[in-house]
Amino acid sequence: LGPFCCHSAHLHPVDPVAPASATARMGICQCCCEHKDDDVVVVKPHHDEIETVLHMKVTGKRRALLVGINYRGSRAELRGCINDVNNQKDVLVEHYGFKPEEILMINEDQSQDFWPYKSVIMDGFKWLYDGAQSGDLLFFQYSGHGSQYEGGGVVSDCICPLDCLESAWPEAIILDKEIHAAFYAPLPSGCMAVALFDCCHSGTVADLPVKRDLRLTADQQPRARYMAPPAVAGPKALRAVSGIRQGVLSEALGDHRLWVFSGCQDDQTSADAYCEGTYQGAFTWALITALRSDVWNNACVDLLGQIKANLRGYSQVPALTTTRASYLEEWYMGREPAPAPEARDFVVAGAKRALLIGINYVGTGFELRGCINDVINQKEMLMRQYGFQEKDMLILTEDEPKENWPYKERMVQGMQWLVKGAKKGDLLYLAYSGHGSPAAG
DSSP, X not given: OOOOOOSSTTOOOOOSSSOOOTTOOEEOOXXXXXXXXXXXXXXXXXXXXXXXXXXXXXOSOEEEEEEEOOOTTSTTOOSSHHHHHHXXXXXXXXXXXXOGGGEEEESTTXXXXXXXXXXXXXXXXXXXXXXXXXXXXXXXXXXXXXXXXXXXXXXXXXXXXXXGGTSOTXXXXXXXXXXXXXXXXXXXXXXXXEEXXXXXXXXXXXXXXXXXXXXXXXXGSOEEOBOOOOTTTSOSSOOXXXXXXXXXXXXXXXXXXXXXXXXXXXXXXXXXXXXXXXXXXXXXXXXXXXXXXXXXXXXXXHHXXXXXXXXXXXXXXXXXXXXXXXXXXXXXXXXXXOOOOOGGGOOOSSOEEEEEEEOOOTTSTTOXXXXXXXXXXXXXXXXXXXXXXXXXXXXXXXXXXGGGSOOHHHHHHHHHHXXXXXXXXXXXXXXXXXXXXXXXX
């Protein structure tokens, strides 16, 4: 019997009294992580139990530069940036084939030689590209404050090294043009590079964020990862200048295999938030949560959509820029899903049975649109990949004859049919797609 969890990891259950949104439902999936949405807690199976074999299109070496700055003891202190890069390091090692010695950590928890001063970060870029060639995979993450600098009538995006608190701008900040020169421009042909910026900086996504109450304590309210520039250096208000990501759109980079994920738009701030019991960047948390939910196999454009959904309730809209439209469909970090097993390779000693329930609530105030499609897709998957026969399955949807419509009585009968006569060696499968709700009593 398959494990139960939230079918879409961040959708509200139906209120038992008030009419529900036509897009809110809960059901079954094989994702995992623990999700807390208001008062609802959904516990999912641990991914270690269902982890796929690593399949990556990386023929050369890997290197990662991870920069996290908490600005401890300063007026600009953050709390989650070092957690961001520590979490990212774990992800790279455990799921994307990096070795610890292939990752350079720059943050205030390291020896002072690796504190995130501007010169140390710029040296880190040189280390990242040393000997890089076709087939390699390079990764860069920055978690910290971002800002904007105005000089000569031009507004530029920038990131804020530790020494910019006490030193003059622009000498102590890293301007967008410096990032272009250090990270974008040197990329060798055929070398894959992925960059993540969890800070206030540029982005160009047209849709707006969805907001909600987070119900956090006063101390746990998100802080903005935006550092106000000195009065003589900054614009009067945040502007959409697309600086950090603008170079990716340049024709000069057309042959570069480069993906840049950003936590927010030019005129927005990224949240330093309290997520799952610890301080971390909302964007980094949303990205890692999305990767985990798909067993670390995500097409880049799909990953962006999941990050947006996970950031529901934050006033920031993430974005993705790459050098070719076709790259949007490529697998994040070059990691592909393991080939699905052929049905003939799936051996079950006993019988197979499946009960598939999908309810669209057609014509009601609770109408959904995808639940019957879920059941159709599940049926095809079970037959094609796992050797189920049509006679082994009971389908309960509004598209079936009325005797198999998904009323409570028929669903209970279906569960009784599913387990009747079951014995050791059998495989039983139950999937429900539809609304869910808490019930008192």
